Amino acid sequence: MTTRTSSAQRLSIPSEIGVLGAVIALFIFFSLASPFFFNPSNLTNLGRQTVLLAVTAFAMTFIILSGEIDLSVGSVVSLISIFVAMALRDSGSIALAVLIGVGSGVLIGTINGVITVIGRVPSFITTLGMFSAARGIALAITNAVAIPILNDDYLFLFQDARPLGIAVSVIYAVVLFAVLHFLLTRTRFGISVYAVGGNAKAARLSGIGVRRVKIEVFALAGAIIGFAAILQIARLGSASPEVARNLELDAIAAVVLGGTSFTGGRGSLIRTVFGVLLIGILNNGMNLMNIDSYFQFIIKGAIIVLAVLLDRWTRGRSG
Amino acid sequence: MQGFLDWKPLHHSSFERKTFMTTPLVALERISKSFPGVKALDEVSFEVLPGEVHVLMGENGAGKSTLMKILSGAYQPDSGTIYIDGQPTAITDPLHANQLGIAMIYQELTLLDNLDVGRNVLLGQEPTRGALIDWRALYAQAADTLHALGLDIDPHAPLDALNMGERQMVEIARAARRASRVIVMDEPTSSLTKSEEETLFALIERLKARGLGIIYISHRMDEVFRVADWITVLRDGRHIETRPASAFTRPELIALMVGREIDTAVKRTDGAIGQVILEARGLRLGRRVRDVSLCLRAGEVVGLAGLVGAGRTQAAEILFGATQPDAGTILLDGKPVHFASPADAIRAGIAYVPDDRKGAGLVLTLPVSTNLILAALERVANAGVLSIRAIRETVAAWTQRLNIRAASPRMNIELLSGGNQQKVVLAKWLSRQPRVLILNEPTRGIDVGAKAEVHALIREIAAQGVAVLMISSELPEILSVSDRIVVMAAGRVTGEMPARDATEEDVLALAFADELIMEHSV
Numbered sequence: 001m002t003t004r005t006s007s008a009q010r011l012s013i014p015s016e017i018g019v020l021g022a023v024i025a026l027f028i029f030f031s032l033a034s035p036f037f038f039n040p041s042n043l044t045n046l047g048r049q050t051v052l053l054a055v056t057a058f059a060m061t062f063i064i065l066s067g068e069i070d071l072s073v074g075s076v077v078s079l080i081s082i083f084v085a086m087a088l089r090d091s092g093s094i095a096l097a098v099l100i101g102v103g104s105g106v107l108i109g110t111i112n113g114v115i116t117v118i119g120r121v122p123s124f125i126t127t128l129g130m131f132s133a134a135r136g137i138a139l140a141i142t143n144a145v146a147i148p149i150l151n152d153d154y155l156f157l158f159q160d161a162r163p164l165g166i167a168v169s170v171i172y173a174v175v176l177f178a179v180l181h182f183l184l185t186r187t188r189f190g191i192s193v194y195a196v197g198g199n200a201k202a203a204r205l206s207g208i209g210v211r212r213v214k215i216e217v218f219a220l221a222g223a224i225i226g227f228a229a230i231l232q233i234a235r236l237g238s239a240s241p242e243v244a245r246n247l248e249l250d251a252i253a254a255v256v257l258g259g260t261s262f263t264g265g266r267g268s269l270i271r272t273v274f275g276v277l278l279i280g281i282l283n284n285g286m287n288l289m290n291i292d293s294y295f296q297f298i299i300k301g302a303i304i305v306l307a308v309l310l311d312r313w314t315r316g317r318s319g
Numbered sequence: 320m321q322g323f324l325d326w327k328p329l330h331h332s333s334f335e336r337k338t339f340m341t342t343p344l345v346a347l348e349r350i351s352k353s354f355p356g357v358k359a360l361d362e363v364s365f366e367v368l369p370g371e372v373h374v375l376m377g378e379n380g381a382g383k384s385t386l387m388k389i390l391s392g393a394y395q396p397d398s399g400t401i402y403i404d405g406q407p408t409a410i411t412d413p414l415h416a417n418q419l420g421i422a423m424i425y426q427e428l429t430l431l432d433n434l435d436v437g438r439n440v441l442l443g444q445e446p447t448r449g450a451l452i453d454w455r456a457l458y459a460q461a462a463d464t465l466h467a468l469g470l471d472i473d474p475h476a477p478l479d480a481l482n483m484g485e486r487q488m489v490e491i492a493r494a495a496r497r498a499s500r501v502i503v504m505d506e507p508t509s510s511l512t513k514s515e516e517e518t519l520f521a522l523i524e525r526l527k528a529r530g531l532g533i534i535y536i537s538h539r540m541d542e543v544f545r546v547a548d549w550i551t552v553l554r555d556g557r558h559i560e561t562r563p564a565s566a567f568t569r570p571e572l573i574a575l576m577v578g579r580e581i582d583t584a585v586k587r588t589d590g591a592i593g594q595v596i597l598e599a600r601g602l603r604l605g606r607r608v609r610d611v612s613l614c615l616r617a618g619e620v621v622g623l624a625g626l627v628g629a630g631r632t633q634a635a636e637i638l639f640g641a642t643q644p645d646a647g648t649i650l651l652d653g654k655p656v657h658f659a660s661p662a663d664a665i666r667a668g669i670a671y672v673p674d675d676r677k678g679a680g681l682v683l684t685l686p687v688s689t690n691l692i693l694a695a696l697e698r699v700a701n702a703g704v705l706s707i708r709a710i711r712e713t714v715a716a717w718t719q720r721l722n723i724r725a726a727s728p729r730m731n732i733e734l735l736s737g738g739n740q741q742k743v744v745l746a747k748w749l750s751r752q753p754r755v756l757i758l759n760e761p762t763r764g765i766d767v768g769a770k771a772e773v774h775a776l777i778r779e780i781a782a783q784g785v786a787v788l789m790i791s792s793e794l795p796e797i798l799s800v801s802d803r804i805v806v807m808a809a810g811r812v813t814g815e816m817p818a819r820d821a822t823e824e825d826v827l828a829l830a831f832a833d834e835l836i837m838e839h840s841v
C-alpha cells in the first residue's frame with residue numbers, strides 16, 4: 001500500500017505521454033523513411049512551417065479551455081495579414097504595422113466575444129459568421145490580389161534573422177508559449193479560464209465574472225491570432241486573402257490531439273504543443289516522401305482520429 | 320491462489336448471518352481495489368439477503384461508494400469475487416448490472432439536465448411503438464412510477480425546474496423502476512427533508528416486502544437505526560464489523576467507524592449577539608419566494624428550516640446576489656444594498672456554501688487545491704499572479720483543519736469521496752473569513768465525526784462575531800446548532816423561535832403551515 005503519489009502522477013505525465021510517444025515515433029519513422037527529414041535545413045523548415053499552426057493553436061487552447069470554440073481563426077489571419085501589409089506598405093513603419101496587427105486582432109476577438117457572451121449566440125455560430133465575413137472582407141479589400149511585403153527590415157525581424165542559428169519565428173513561438181503558459185497556470189486570469197470552462201455556475205458563485213473572462217479570452221485569442229498573421233506574411237513574403245484556409249481545423253485538431261477536453265476546463269498548453277508537433281511533423285514528412293496530397297488528407301484524418309481513440313482507450317483503462 | 324491457511328470466515332464476528340438458509344441475492348467476497356495513492360478497499364466482504372436492508376457505514380473515504388460502484392459494474396475490482404444467487408459473476412458495466420436486476424442511486428445525482436422528468440425516469444427503457452418512442456406511454460408510465468411513490472412531480476417538468484430534493488426523488492424513482500433484485504441507495508436522503516424521507520421509507524418497506532435486497536448508505540444515525548436490519552462498518556477500506564442493527568448501540572457504532580470514542584453533542588457557547596449585519600425585507604421571486612423577511616445578527620446562528628420546495632435555497636441565492644428578486648430590499652449594516660452578482664456579495668463579506676456541490680459548489684475538472692482557493696483568488700495573488708506558497712499554505716491549513724482526505728492536493732476533486740468533496744466546499748468559503756456566512760446543507764454527506772467538528776466550527780465562527788444563516792433539512796442539526804430558528808413554507812416565513820426550547824414538532828408545525836395558509840387564502 002502506498003499513500004504517496006509518485007512525482008509522475010503529480011505532474012500528470014501519464015496522460016500526456018501517449019501523444020508525446022506518438023510524436024517521437026513519427027519523428028523516428030520519418031528520419032528512417034526519408035533521407036531528407038533529419039537534417040538541419042529541413043528541421044529549420046519544419047519549425048518555420050509549424051509556427052503558424054502553433055501560435056494559432058495556443059489561441060485555440062484558451063478558447064476551448066473556456067468552453068467555447070472559434071472557427072474564424074483562418075479567415076481572421078488572412079484579413080489581419082492584409083491590414084498589416086497595407087499598413088507596412090503605406091506607412092513603412094514596422095511598429096505601426098505590428099500595432100495594427102495585434103490591435104485589429106483584439107478588436108475582432110472582442111466582437112466575437114461580445115456577440116457570444118452578451119448576445120448569447122453560441123460561439124460556434126458567431127465565429128462561423130466571422131469565418132465567412134472576414135474572408136469576404138479580405139477578398140473585397142484586395143480584389144483577391146496578394147500584397148507583396150517589400151520591407152526588408154520587417155522580413156528580417158520576423159523571418160530571416162537566425163539568432164543562435166535558430167529561426168527567429170520559432171523563437172517568437174517559444175517565448176509566446178512561455179508567456180501564455182505562465183498566464184494560464186500562474187495567474188488569477190488563467191485559473192478563471194479553467195473554472196469558467198469547467199463549471200460556469202460554480203465559477204460565478206465563486207465571484208468570478210464569467211462573461212468578462214470569456215470576452216477577455218476572445219480578445220486575447222484575437223491578439224495572438226494577430227501576431228500569427230504578422231509572422232505569416234513575413235514567411236510568405238506577401239499577404240494574400242487566400243491563405244490559412246482550414247487553419248481552424250488544424251488548430252482544433254492540434255488542441256484535441258493534445259488531450260484538452262473539448263467541453264472545456266481540462267487541458268493545457270503543453271498538451272497543445274505535442275498536438276502541434278504531431279501535425280507539423282506529419283505534414284512535413286509526408287511532403288518529403290512525395291505522398292500525393294489527396295492521400296495526405298486521408299492519412300492525416302485517420303491519424304488524428306486514431307490518436308484520440310488510442311488516448312481515450314488507454315485513459316479509460318487506467319482509470 | 321488462496322491457500323488453505325489463508326482462509327478466513329466471511330465475517331469475523333460472533334453474529335451469525337442466516338446465510339445457511341437463504342442464498343444471498345448478491346455477495347461480494349474479499350474485494351480489493353486500489354487507486355493511485357490509496358487502497359480504497361482491502362479484502363472487503365459483504366452480502367445482502369432477500370427482504371433485508373443492509374446498511375453500510377463508515378467515515379468519509381472509508382470505501383463505501385467504491386464497493387457499491389464495483390457491485391454496479393462502474394468499477395472492476397482488483398481482486399475478489401461477486402456472487403449472484405451463489406454463482407460467481409463478473410459484472411462488466413452498469414448496464415449489465417441493470418440486467419441482473421441491480422439498480423443504484425448514486426451519491427452524486429446522475430440525471431440529465433436537458434431532459435424532462437419523464438424521460439429521465441425511463442431513460443434507456445423508453446416504451447416504443449415500432450421504431451418510434453411511444454411518448455404517451457412514456458409519460459403515463461413515468462406518472463405511474465412517480466405516483467406510486469407518492470410524489471407530486473409533473474413528468475413533463477423540465478429537470479432544471481426541480482430543486483435538489485425533488486431531483487433526488489426522481490433519481491430514486493428511476494432506480495426503483497429498474498431494480499428487481501438489489502437496490503443500492505448511496506446517501507439517498509442527503510437533500511431530503513422529513514416528509515420526503517417518510518416517502519422513501521415507505522418505498523423501502525414495499526421493496527422489502529417484494530423480496531428485494533436493499534443496501535443503504537447514510538451518515539444520518541437516526542435513519543440508519545430506523546431502516547437497518549443489519550449494519551456493516553468499514554474503516555479505511557477494511558471490513559470492521561457486521562451485526563444486526565439491534566446489536567449496536569449508537570456510541571458503539573460511532574466508535575467502530577471512527578476507531579475511537581467521540582462526543583457528538585454540540586456545545587453551544589452563549590456568546591454575545593450583536594448588531595444586525597444583513598437584513599432582508601419582503602423578498603419575492605415568482606412562485607418560489609412569496610414573502611421573506613429575515614435578519615442576521617453578528618454572533619448568531621440562524622437555522623432556516625422548511626420542506627423541500629419551501630423556497631429556502633432561492634431566498635439564500637437572492638441574499639448572495641446569485642438571483643435577482645422581483646421585489647424586496649436587502650440591507651447591509653442598515654443601509655440598502657444591491658448585489659448585481661455574487662461577486663458584489665462576496666466583496667461585501669458574504670459567503671455562500673451551496674447545496675449542490677457537483678453543480679454549483681465545485682469545478683469537477685480542477686484539482687482539490689484549485690477548488691479550495693477558487694473563491695479567494697485575490698487573497699492568494701499579487702497583482703494577478705498567484706503565489707504558489709500562499710496557495711500551499713491555505714490548502715494545507717484547511718485540509719488539516721477539516722481533515723480532508725486526499726491522496727494529494729493536486730488530485731482531481733472528482734476522485735475524492737463525496738464527504739471529502741463537501742469538506743472542500745466548506746473550506747473554500749470558510750477560508751475567506753466572511754462577515755456573513757450562508758450555509759446550505761453544510762454537512763451534506765459528511766460523516767458523524769466530521770459533522771460534530773463542523774458543528775463546533777460553525778459555533779466557533781459565530782462566536783467570532785460572524786452572522787450565520789444555516790439551511791438544513793436535518794432537524795436535529797437545526798435544533799442543536801442554531802440560536803434562533805426561522806421556518807419557511809411555500810415561499811413564506813411562517814414563524815421563528817429561539818432554538819433553546821424548540822422541539823421538532825414546533826418546527827414541523829410551522830413547516831406544514833402553508834397548507835393552512837392555502838386553505839385560508841383560497
Ligand SMILES: Nc1ncnc2c1ncn2[C@@H]1O[C@H](COP(=O)(O)OP(=O)(O)OP(=O)(O)O)[C@@H](O)[C@H]1O
Pocket residue numbers: 319354355357358359377378379380381382383384385386426724725726734735736737738739764766
Ligand atoms: N476514481 C478514483 N480515483 C482515485 N481515488 C479514488 C477514486 N474513487 C475513490 N477514490 C478514493 O478512494 C477512497 C474511498 O472513496 P469512497 O468514495 O468509496 O468513500 P466513501 O466511503 O463513499 O466516502 P463518503 O462517505 O465521503 O462518500 C477515497 O480516498 C477516495 O479519494
Ligand SMILES: [Mg+2]
Pocket residue numbers: 383384385426505736737738
Ligand atoms: Mg460515498
